[in-house]
Amino acid sequence: xxxxxxxxxxxxxxxxxxxxxxxxxxxxxxxxxxxxxxxxxxxxxxxxxxxxxxxxxxxxxxxxxxxxxxxxxxxxxxxxxxxxxxxxxxxxxxxxxxxxxxxxxxxxxxxxxxxxxxxxxxxxxxxxxxxxxxxxxxxxxxxxxxxxxxxxxxxxxxxxxxxxxxxxxxxxxxxxxxxxxxxxxxxxxxxxxx
Numbered sequence: 001x002x003x004x005x006x007x008x009x010x011x012x013x014x015x016x017x018x019x020x021x022x023x024x025x026x027x028x029x030x031x032x033x034x035x036x037x038x039x040x041x042x043x044x045x046x047x048x049x050x051x052x053x054x055x056x057x058x059x060x061x062x063x064x065x066x067x068x069x070x071x072x073x074x075x076x077x078x079x080x081x082x083x084x085x086x087x088x089x090x091x092x093x094x095x096x097x098x099x100x101x102x103x104x105x106x107x108x109x110x111x112x113x114x115x116x117x118x119x120x121x122x123x124x125x126x127x128x129x130x131x132x133x134x135x136x137x138x139x140x141x142x143x144x145x146x147x148x149x150x151x152x153x154x155x156x157x158x159x160x161x162x163x164x165x166x167x168x169x170x171x172x173x174x175x176x177x178x179x180x181x182x183x184x185x186x187x188x189x190x191x192x193x194x
Contacts, residue, residue: 028069029081031058031167038177039169042072044188046079047174051189052099053140055116055168057081064161083162087150093162094145101141103134111135113168116142129155133163142168 029042039058047056059069063083070082070091078098082091106119115137122131133144144163148155175188 029058049074049079054138060167088148096143
């Protein structure tokens with residue numbers, strides 16, 4: 001249990017530099033792990049990259065069959081992780097997390113996530129299905145950038161399955177987790193951090 005607070009501290013130090021500093025990891029940003037139902041350190045790292053966001057994206061326990069986690073890049077103000085598909089190729093879906101996003105030209109759609117607005121923009125339908133799905137909320141935006149090259153009959157299903165595999169946890173829950181794991185010594189958002 002002592003290793004986790006140290007990793008949280010390292011995550012904070014990694015993001016405290018200038019915006020060109022990047023922390024790349026192959027640790028999956030899992031929403032909850034183990035019996036304690038705690039988010040992985042990769043989720044803490046993302047939360048620290050966008051300190052304004054009330055929600056932080058994460059992977060639910062298992063990806064759909066044929067999908068794999070590629071990697072996570074986190075930097076000051078933005079985090080991006082990618083999902084590979086056995087049908088649609090490497091980085092078929094990129095999940096981008098930042099304070100705000102440009103949704104111009106996107107269409108509002110009834111949201112499937114509480115506390116978030118959903119918008120979509122499709123930029124190409126053949127031969128590749130490309131576009132963005134946005135979830136906006138207080139202090140943040142999660143963008144799914146998709147480039148799907150598989151069978152045209154299964155593209156919508158592939159996008160739905162992959163985006164359903166990505167959940168979100170509240171910043172308050174992550175803040176409580178960091179506090180509890182460090183016995184009150186560390187904070188997700190240290191006061192005076194600049």
